[in-house]
Amino acid sequence: MSFVPQNFEIGTPVSPVSAMIALKGVSKVYPATRTSASVTALDAVDLTIGTGEIFGVIGRSGAGKSTLIRTINGLETPTGGSVVVDGVEITRLAARPLREARRGIGMIFQHFNLLSSRTAYQNVALPLELAGLSAAEIRARVEPMLDLVGLADKRDRFPVELSGGQKQRVGIARALATRPKVLLSDEATSALDPETTRSILALLKQVNRDLGVTIVLITHEMAVVREICDRVGVIEAGRIIEQGKVFDVATRPRTETARSFLAELNGAALSPSLVARLRQDPCGTCRTVFRLTFSGPLADDPIITRLARHLDTDVAILSARVEEIAGRPFGTMIVTIDNAHGASGAAEGFLRSAGIETEKLGHVA
Amino acid sequence: MSPDLLALIGRSALDTLYMVTIAFALGTAFGAPLGIFLATSGKGELFAAPVANRILGVIVNATRSTPFIILLVAIIPLTRLIVGTSIGTTAAIVPLTIAAAPFIARIVEAAVREVDHGLIEATLAMGATPLQVVRKVLVPEALPGIALGLTLTIVSLIANSAMVGAVGGGGLGDLGIRYGYQRFMPEVMAAVVVVLIVLVQVVQSAGEALARRVNKRIRRA
Ligand SMILES: Nc1ncnc2c1ncn2[C@@H]1O[C@H](COP(=O)(O)OP(=O)(O)OP(=O)(O)O)[C@@H](O)[C@H]1O
Ligand SMILES: [Mg+2]
Numbered sequence: 384m385s386f387v388p389q390n391f392e393i394g395t396p397v398s399p400v401s402a403m404i405a406l407k408g409v410s411k412v413y414p415a416t417r418t419s420a421s422v423t424a425l426d427a428v429d430l431t432i433g434t435g436e437i438f439g440v441i442g443r444s445g446a447g448k449s450t451l452i453r454t455i456n457g458l459e460t461p462t463g464g465s466v467v468v469d470g471v472e473i474t475r476l477a478a479r480p481l482r483e484a485r486r487g488i489g490m491i492f493q494h495f496n497l498l499s500s501r502t503a504y505q506n507v508a509l510p511l512e513l514a515g516l517s518a519a520e521i522r523a524r525v526e527p528m529l530d531l532v533g534l535a536d537k538r539d540r541f542p543v544e545l546s547g548g549q550k551q552r553v554g555i556a557r558a559l560a561t562r563p564k565v566l567l568s569d570e571a572t573s574a575l576d577p578e579t580t581r582s583i584l585a586l587l588k589q590v591n592r593d594l595g596v597t598i599v600l601i602t603h604e605m606a607v608v609r610e611i612c613d614r615v616g617v618i619e620a621g622r623i624i625e626q627g628k629v630f631d632v633a634t635r636p637r638t639e640t641a642r643s644f645l646a647e648l649n650g651a652a653l654s655p656s657l658v659a660r661l662r663q664d665p666c667g668t669c670r671t672v673f674r675l676t677f678s679g680p681l682a683d684d685p686i687i688t689r690l691a692r693h694l695d696t697d698v699a700i701l702s703a704r705v706e707e708i709a710g711r712p713f714g715t716m717i718v719t720i721d722n723a724h725g726a727s728g729a730a731e732g733f734l735r736s737a738g739i740e741t742e743k744l745g746h747v748a
Numbered sequence: 749m750s751p752d753l754l755a756l757i758g759r760s761a762l763d764t765l766y767m768v769t770i771a772f773a774l775g776t777a778f779g780a781p782l783g784i785f786l787a788t789s790g791k792g793e794l795f796a797a798p799v800a801n802r803i804l805g806v807i808v809n810a811t812r813s814t815p816f817i818i819l820l821v822a823i824i825p826l827t828r829l830i831v832g833t834s835i836g837t838t839a840a841i842v843p844l845t846i847a848a849a850p851f852i853a854r855i856v857e858a859a860v861r862e863v864d865h866g867l868i869e870a871t872l873a874m875g876a877t878p879l880q881v882v883r884k885v886l887v888p889e890a891l892p893g894i895a896l897g898l899t900l901t902i903v904s905l906i907a908n909s910a911m912v913g914a915v916g917g918g919g920l921g922d923l924g925i926r927y928g929y930q931r932f933m934p935e936v937m938a939a940v941v942v943v944l945i946v947l948v949q950v951v952q953s954a955g956e957a958l959a960r961r962v963n964k965r966i967r968r969a
Contacts, residue, residue, distance in 0.1 A: 458869060458872065482876070482877065483875065485873055485874060485875035486874070486875040490870065492866060492869075492870060496864070496869070496870035498867060498888065498889060499889060499964050500888040500889050500962070500964050501888070501964075509884060510875070512884065513874055513875060514875070541964040543964060543967045544967060561874070561875075
């Protein structure tokens with residue numbers, strides 16, 4: 384039997400099989416330089432991502448998203464903690480086994496990072512060349528990949544001859560050519576228009592479903608998370624401050640950051656002029672402002688009409704939006720209710736008992 | 749112009765081509781890897797070796813800042829060691845090479861540094877070794893810049909080769925000095941200049957055409 388050092392072993396189960404990726408207490412501190420203080424890009428991050436999941440990480444610029452995703456394939460070495468992918472502790476691998484492990488982790492990028500000197504076909508072939516496959520084996524893998532991403536007819540085009548969306552498709556085909564179990568996406572749609580973004584996200588979803596690839600997706604757009612993620616983590620200043628099922632985070636955000644991402648997304652966000660007029664305390668002629676959040680089948684309920692009838696008062700809708708999150712209808716509405724005779728208190732009770740999440744935002748004159 | 753003179757010009761042109769070609773080939777053989785190393789051995793880079801990087805950088809700069817006519821004479825002992833003699837056309841290849849290699853190194857370094865760092869990252873993320881990154885990414889992606897730079901090198905080699913008459917080397921420059929200047933035959937001088945101009949023009953056009961060919965970054969109709 385040949386001697387294999389502990390950290391050379393591939394496939395040693397370190398965590399339950401259901402977890403494809405497990406980060407434990409991962410920290411990354413960039414040391415101070417002559418011109419800048421040290422930066423804590425990641426601060427004791429714990430994260431478990433299940434096999435076959437699409438996990439989103441959302442955060443503002445500089446929150447540590449890229450640093451986080453790059454620890455998963457060892458492009459970034461954490462200063463503390465451990466990263467385990469498919470049972471292999473990435474953080475303990477020597478150079479050679481790390482290269483092996485990376486073949487099982489595809490990655491796509493905001494700026495595609497295609498080689499300008501290679502055609503679409505040759506770009507997809509690159510990881511296979513690196514792995515030492517023969518030309519015949521490479522052809523047998525690249526062509527189905529180009530078919531999968533819908534670019535069979537562009538196989539001999541150079542990146543300069545492709546649109547952004549097409550380039551990202553090549554990027555996806557390239558990332559999947561080695562048949563990885565994990566796909567990392569660092570802002571892969573940030574350079575694309577909404578239409579193209581949707582088609583790329585649909586492709587990722589398809590890849591996830593058909594190939595069973597676990598996807599970790601980084602973004603600063605809630606719309607992206609909502610479109611395809613199963614779960615989401617909100618990162619701020621190097622910490623995961625909130626995580627859970629997309630539907631739960633999107634409908635009941637617990638942190639201000641998550642709320643602000645949702646506000647950007649929701650048509651029912653407060654307009655700046657309303658925010659300026661909003662006051663904490665009621666006044667004689669004030670109307671009370673509520674944010675109503677209703678989900679599931681309720682979204683079809685003519686609740687406002689029922690409310691007005693029930694209270695015999697008028698209800699004004701300032702903004703409203705019904706949309707779909709993770710396949711379920713979800714609505715938010717900003718309404719104002721005449722507060723004469725304490726109607727707003729009664730309204731709150733009525734709405735709550737109807738199963739609608741009701742948040743009193745304040746009062747406007 | 750007499751047939752004898754024409755034959756002389758022809759022979760000198762061949763001498764120039766001989767010196768320039770060999771010095772260019774050798775200069776590239778040494779200079780290109782050196783350039784790649786310089787471009788990838790800084791702190792935190794692919795082959796991080798900051799000390800070696802600094803030392804080689806200083807040597808390259810020193811060689812590049814020495815005027816060729818001085819280099820030519822200064823390295824005579826080395827030339828004698830390598831070629832067996834320090835005089836003649838073949839011997840002149842040694843100083844020409846030594847001047848060309850650092851020039852090429854800097855040109856290759858600059859072209860390689862132009863390659864988007866994202867490509868290096870993407871390739872490493874695929875599980876590439878550093879050498880694979882050089883072979884599969886850095887060199888092919890830097891090729892248009894390298895091609896233009898090497899064209900520049902050949903032109904400057906042609907210029908340098910005109911000075912090797914100082915150590916008994918032949919070639920067009922030597923002919924121009926000996927006949928055109930010392931024997932006062934302005935028509936020889938003029939002919940030499942014309943041949944040199946044509947030579948440089950041909951090299952420049954060929955180099956640019958090659959650079960265009962390998963450049964896939966430009967969309968063509
Ligand atoms: N090599 C580095 N050296 C020093 N600091 C760094 C380095 N890389 C990143 N940082 C810092 O770490 C923090 C997190 O950076 P990171 O790139 O992970 O952010 P991000 O969330 O991906 O941002 P963006 O949305 O702008 O891409 C930032 O404050 C950044 O300045
Ligand atoms: Mg980033």
